[in-house]
Amino acid sequence: IQLTQSPSSLSASIGDRVTITCRASHDINNVLAWYQQKPGKAPNLLIYGASTLQRGVPSRFSGSGYGTDFTLTISSLQPEDFASYYCQQLNSYPLTFGRGTKVEIK
Amino acid sequence: EVQLSESGGGLVQPGGSLRLACATSGFTFTTYAMAWVRQAPGKGLEWVSSISGDGGNSYYTDSVKGRFTISRDNAKNTLYLQMNSLRVDDTAVYYCARVHVVCIDSWGQGTPVTVSS
Numbered sequence: 001i002q003l004t005q006s007p008s009s010l011s012a013s014i015g016d017r018v019t020i021t022c023r024a025s026h027d028i029n030n031v032l033a034w035y036q037q038k039p040g041k042a043p044n045l046l047i048y049g050a051s052t053l054q055r056g057v058p059s060r061f062s063g064s065g066y067g068t069d070f071t072l073t074i075s076s077l078q079p080e081d082f083a084s085y086y087c088q089q090l091n092s093y094p095l096t097f098g099r100g101t102k103v104e105i106k
Numbered sequence: 107e108v109q110l111s112e113s114g115g116g117l118v119q120p121g122g123s124l125r126l127a128c129a130t131s132g133f134t135f136t137t138y139a140m141a142w143v144r145q146a147p148g149k150g151l152e153w154v155s156s157i158s159g160d161g162g163n164s165y166y167t168d169s170v171k172g173r174f175t176i177s178r179d180n181a182k183n184t185l186y187l188q189m190n191s192l193r194v195d196d197t198a199v200y201y202c203a204r205v206h207v208v209c210i211d212s213w214g215q216g217t218p219v220t221v222s223s
Binding site (some may be wrong): 031033035037042043044045048049054084086088090093094095096097098099100 | 141150151152153156165166167168201205206208209210211213214215216
């Protein structure tokens with residue numbers, strides 16, 4: 001299953017609403033996770049099951065979608081949110097990641 | 107606290123071998139599938155391999171099939187990745203990861219593997 005993530009990068013300001021999309025080549029039964037990764041660090045789980053917020057993750061992060069089209073939204077971008085974001089499907093092997101979205105400061 | 111700690115990375119020549127290990131603590135190891143995920147320099151994340159909690163089922167990305175072997179020692183709470191016939195494009199940071207049904211909920215800090223002559 002291919003995951004097409006867009007955009008590959010974006011520039012945004014503090015307080016902006018940011019939306020990242022992830023499109024699967026086949027229905028993945030909402031078995032989709034989103035991760036945040038900062039330079040030199042391991043990824044960190046944000047969202048699983050397409051829309052369930054991982055414990056401890058700020059509520060400004062949200063996930064939505066079903067079937068093949070999914071979205072990660074940051075409602076009000078904060079300084080600590082500048083990072084790369086990846087979607088991943090775990091519905092079937094081989095597991096696959098999107099190619100990532102780098103969120104940069106405008 | 108869940109802890110995953112990789113070791114065994116390093117510099118190896120093309121065609122060589124390495125064995126990565128991931129020591130775990132803070133959870134019941136046998137109840138979780140585990141995975142290896144890698145990240146080439148400046149690139150995105152790539153799932154490499156997964157193994158079921160009892161070790162009975164394993165899965166690989168196509169590019170490593172026949173060259174890499176995932177295994178686990180549930181008595182030692184340790185995950186392994188035996189990497190043979192290494193190629194330059196295997197160069198990456200390798201992360202050990204805990205699979206919680208529908209997501210990866212814990213990651214190690216990563217161990218770098220460089221394949222170069």
